[in-house]
Amino acid sequence: MQQEKKGRTYVFGFEEEWRDFEKRNAAFLERFPRLEQTMHSAFGTRNLSEPIDKFVFMFGRVCVEDFFEILLCCANGNGQAAQKLLRGLYERAVTLRYLREHPSEIDDFLDYFHVNQRKLMIACEQTMGKGTFTPEHVAEIEKSYEEVKDRFMITDCEECDTKRLNHTWSKLDFVSMANKTALGKLIVPGYIIPLRQAHATVASMTSRMAAGENDAISFIDTAQRKEADNALRVSHNIILDVLRVEDEQFNTPGLKEQNESCLQDFVDIWQNRPVPKY
Numbered sequence: 584m585q586q587e588k589k590g591r592t593y594v595f596g597f598e599e600e601w602r603d604f605e606k607r608n609a610a611f612l613e614r615f616p617r618l619e620q621t622m623h624s625a626f627g628t629r630n631l632s633e634p635i636d637k638f639v640f641m642f643g644r645v646c647v648e649d650f651f652e653i654l655l656c657c658a659n660g661n662g663q664a665a666q667k668l669l670r671g672l673y674e675r676a677v678t679l680r681y682l683r684e685h686p687s688e689i690d691d692f693l694d695y696f697h698v699n700q701r702k703l704m705i706a707c708e709q710t711m712g713k714g715t716f717t718p719e720h721v722a723e724i725e726k727s728y729e730e731v732k733d734r735f736m737i738t739d740c741e742e743c744d745t746k747r748l749n750h751t752w753s754k755l756d757f758v759s760m761a762n763k764t765a766l767g768k769l770i771v772p773g774y775i776i777p778l779r780q781a782h783a784t785v786a787s788m789t790s791r792m793a794a795g796e797n798d799a800i801s802f803i804d805t806a807q808r809k810e811a812d813n814a815l816r817v818s819h820n821i822i823l824d825v826l827r828v829e830d831e832q833f834n835t836p837g838l839k840e841q842n843e844s845c846l847q848d849f850v851d852i853w854q855n856r857p858v859p860k861y
Contacts, residue, residue, distance in 0.1 A: 600660035600806055607812060611819070614848040618822075621841040622647050625829040634693060635686045639832045642679050646672055646825045653818045662810025663790070666780040669814045673766070673773035674757065676821045680764040683828050688753065691734060695752035697727040698735060766824055772817045816853055823849060 605612060626644050631637045649672035656665035682689055704724050707715045716724070737754065739747040753760060761767045761774065779786035793801050823845055830838040 597659050597806070600808075601658055603806075603808065604658045604660070604811070607808070608815065610852045611815065614845075614852060617841070617848060618819075618845050621826055621838070621845050622822075624835060624838050624841055625826050627835075629833070635682070635689045636832065638689055638693070639679065639683055639828060642675060643825050643829050646675050646679065646822065649675065650818050650822045653814055657811040657815045660806025660808055660811055662807030662812075662814060663780050663787075665811055665814035665818075666777045669818055670774060670777035670781045672818055672821055673761075673769065673777070676825050677757070677761045677764055677766050679828055680766055680824060681760050683832060684764070692752050694731040695735060697724070697731050698748065698752075700724050701728040766821065769817060769820060772813065773821060777814075812856075816856075819849060819853075 626640070626647065629636075629640055631640060649668060653665045653668045653672065656662070656668065678692070682692060701724050704716055704721065732748065735749045735752065736746040737749045739745045751757075755763075758770060758774075761770050766773070778784075780790070791803050793803050795801065823842070826838070826842050826845065829835070830842055
């Protein structure tokens with residue numbers, strides 16, 4: 584994207600990185616049209632009534648959006664940005680896979696929305712003052728919260744038998760949830776490593792820092808191509824599982840065969856490239 588203003592041209596993207604990305608990932612780009620077509624097959628318009636069906640379809644489509652955002656960052660050499668987005672894709676894909684295999688928990692996932700809405704309302708009123716929400720809106724949020732809150736209470740102290748509201752919709756912590764799915768094997772490259780960039784950590788600082796003589800330090804402002812390619816590999820792996828979930832849920836004609844072709848493409852693309860060392 585280019586924009587000219589007052590004699591200057593702003594380029595939103597790095598053409599040199601596009602060319603280098605294309606050279607490094609020629610095999611991926613050659614096979615990419617098949618992956619893109621498979622996504623179209625999986626996410627065509629559907630008429631759905633069951634909550635689990637709506638969830639699997641829409642949440643899977645959000646994962647596709649995540650994948651394309653990661654691809655955009657990778658193609659521009661923004662490897663650290665891609666890593667930050669990778670964490671979100673992995674978390675959504677794990678949740679998608681877990682709830683596909685445990686559909687009885689879908690109501691908990693959906694109803695925790697009302698808990699989060701109340702948390703948002705309280706935060707807004709604490710920072711922006713009372714009156715941010717209309718009395719009618721407050722009453723609606725409180726009513727919905729009261730209807731579901733008991734399902735999300737957990738033991739705070741066993742000795743005094745006190746309870747508190749859980750911070751999330753499931754009593755499982757996320758790592759335990761991931762390990763109950765096929766995506767558990769990607770917990771390190773898909774979640775733990777990306778968290779170092781997504782959160783305020785020492786690693787997020789030192790990964791961009793160069794040390795010289797006499798305690799001189801400087802910021803590394805060049806492209807992060809290794810991190811970009813690592814994010815591409817892992818996100819490619821994750822999105823294949825998302826597509827398998829869609830096939831398992833809806834049994835779309837021809838999708839299984841397309842998924843198998845995409846899996847073979849993944850093997851062909853990445854099998855001869857060294858696994859990254861962290």
